[in-house]
Amino acid sequence: MPAQNVWMEKRLDAIEQALAASLPEGELAPTRLHEGMRHAVLGGGKRVRALLCLAAAEALAGNAAAALKAACALELMHAYSLVHDDMPSMDNDVLRRGKPTVHVAFGEATALLVGDGLQALAFELLSSITHEGVASNQALAAVSTLARAVGPAGMVGGQAIDLAIAGSAQPADTPCSLETLQAMHRMKTGALLQAAVELGLCCGPDTGARDASAPQLRRFAAAIGLAFQIVDDVLDVEADSATLGKTAGKDRAMAKPTYVSLLGLNEARRRALALHREALQSLEELGSLQPPSLPQALPPRSRALLSSPPTSSASPLPPALQPLAQLADLIVHRKS
Ligand code: IPE
Ligand code: IPE
Ligand code: MG
Ligand code: MG
Ligand code: MG
Numbered sequence: 001m002p003a004q005n006v007w008m009e010k011r012l013d014a015i016e017q018a019l020a021a022s023l024p025e026g027e028l029a030p031t032r033l034h035e036g037m038r039h040a041v042l043g044g045g046k047r048v049r050a051l052l053c054l055a056a057a058e059a060l061a062g063n064a065a066a067a068l069k070a071a072c073a074l075e076l077m078h079a080y081s082l083v084h085d086d087m088p089s090m091d092n093d094v095l096r097r098g099k100p101t102v103h104v105a106f107g108e109a110t111a112l113l114v115g116d117g118l119q120a121l122a123f124e125l126l127s128s129i130t131h132e133g134v135a136s137n138q139a140l141a142a143v144s145t146l147a148r149a150v151g152p153a154g155m156v157g158g159q160a161i162d163l164a165i166a167g168s169a170q171p172a173d174t175p176c177s178l179e180t181l182q183a184m185h186r187m188k189t190g191a192l193l194q195a196a197v198e199l200g201l202c203c204g205p206d207t208g209a210r211d212a213s214a215p216q217l218r219r220f221a222a223a224i225g226l227a228f229q230i231v232d233d234v235l236d237v238e239a240d241s242a243t244l245g246k247t248a249g250k251d252r253a254m255a256k257p258t259y260v261s262l263l264g265l266n267e268a269r270r271r272a273l274a275l276h277r278e279a280l281q282s283l284e285e286l287g288s289l290q291p292p293s294l295p296q297a298l299p300p301r302s303r304a305l306l307s308s309p310p311t312s313s314a315s316p317l318p319p320a321l322q323p324l325a326q327l328a329d330l331i332v333h334r335k336s
Contacts, residue, residue, distance in 0.1 A: 007323050008051065015050045016042070018072050022125055036106040036114040037121075041079045044097030044245065048228070048331060049074040049196040055323035056200025056217060059286075060210055063203045066132035070142060070199040073126035077146065078192060080118035081155055083111055090163065091250060098245035122146070126199070134203060142202040149195035158188025166256045176257035182226065185259075189232070190225030197221035216286035220279045220324065227275035228331050233258035234268050235336065244336050276332040283325055287317045 019041055024034040050071035057067035086093040086101040087108065094104050103111035126146055130139045148154055161184040165176050197217055204210040233251060237260050241248045251258045259268035317325055 008326065011051055011054050012047055014068060015047050015054075015071055015075070018068050019075055022072050022076070022121065032106060032110055033113055033117060036102050036110050037117055039099070039105060040083050040102050040114055040118065041076060044099065045075065045079070046330075046334070046336075047071075047075060048327065049078050049192060052193065052196040052221075052224075052324070052327055053200045053203075055327055056197045057203040058200075059217070059320045059324060060201070060204035060213060061320070062200065062205060062210075063129075063132055063134060066129040066134045067200060067203040069125055069129050069132065070203055071196075073122040073146065074192065074196050074199065076118045076122035076125065077150055080115040080122070081150070081159075081192070083115040083118070085159065087111055090159070091254065093247055093250065095241060095246050098242075119150070129203065135206060138202050138206065142199050145195050145198045145202065149191040149198075154187050154191030154195075155189075158184050158186070158191070162188060162256065166254055176262065178262055181257050181259065181262055184257075185229040186222075186226055189229035190222065193225035193228055194218070194221040212289065213286055216282045216289075217324075220282040220286075220328070223275040223279040223282065224328050224331050227272045227279070227328075230259045230268055230272040230275070231332055231334065233260050234265060234272065235334075236260070237265060239336060272332050276328055279328040280325060283317055283321045283328075287321050 020038075023038050023041060026035040026038050028034050053071040053074055054064075054067050057063065057070075082096060083102045085091055086096055087103050093101055095101065099105070101111075102114050106114065123143060123146070127139060127143055129142060130136055134142075150156060152160075161180070165180070165184070197220065201210060201214060201217060204213075235244060236248060236251045236258070239248055250256075251261070259271065263271070
């Protein structure tokens with residue numbers, strides 16, 4: 001198995017175990033709520049946000065135990081956003097991660113509470129990174145970052161724009177502008193992915209190396225954050241429900257404004273690839289700074305052994321940055 005796949009497999013195992021441990025047992029009363037929370041979080045999901053957080057923390061040789069907690073907090077928050085996004089009053093979806101959505105399996109009222117419970121648990125877990133040795137000012141910065149990313153300036157604001165536009169009778173001569181669409185995507189999806197990298201930074205060492213790396217890591221995060229939702233729009237058109245684990249063709253059926261509906265499939269794909277390039281360039285820039293916390297770049301031959309296609313980075317990336325590059329590849333070239 002290529003080294004990069006080994007990196008991901010190991011982290012995915014750790015994330016699954018930590019997520020299962022972070023949730024109340026299903027047998028514990030109130031059982032319906034707890035079973036619903038476990039249904040929403042466990043047994044599915046690519047865990048991209050968690051992996052990004054771990055990869056960002058590792059790029060800075062940060063606090064691994066704290067980063068794992070932050071990674072789980074991100075996945076709990078993300079799962080909550082999906083539970084509510086799927087509800088009849090929003091996207092009205094019946095399939096998620098290859099299973100019935102929470103409101104289908106447990107009823108609408110429980111689905112509301114499952115989302116609320118997951119959100120609160122995410123903050124509780126994130127604030128506990130102080131127990132792993134993260135300074136309280138850094139932990140507070142992490143909590144505030146996550147709150148902002150999912151609040152009115154982030155995910156919830158983006159979802160509100162989505163609701164306001166979708167299905168509304170837009171006169172043909174005033175369709176949703178690309179600027180509005182991009183702002184909506186950056187808020188509803190990009191903000192939490194950016195927060196994932198930011199939380200990784202919060203778990204980094206409290207040194208100049210962290211501050212020196214922040215601008216490039218933030219540029220990386222902004223690029224892949226937007227690319228993620230563009231690819232989601234493309235997959236909604238291109239993939240089938242079995243592969244996606246959620247209902248394909250939903251956006252068109254609900255008259256959602258998407259990159260595909262505004263620009264067409266080819267241009268949407270082209271923009272996702274341009275953002276992928278921008279993300280990799282940010283990593284290359286960071287790699288060329290060679291801060292002391294980043295291991296030296298490997299010679300090209302060893303790099304070829306370490307990296308798995310389709311990583312397209314032209315110049316050598318230090319091994320510490322390769323998981324981030326691999327995640328950029330996954331985000332843009334994924335099939336589900
Ligand atoms: C789906 O996110 C919702 C969006 C923000 C587009 P993911 O594609 O990361 O869903 P899972 O976690 O892998 O199921
Ligand atoms: C949802 O976007 C973004 C969230 C904040 C959950 P979508 O509505 O496109 O996500 P999917 O396609 O249902 O996963
Ligand atoms: Mg939606
Ligand atoms: Mg949806
Ligand atoms: Mg979608």
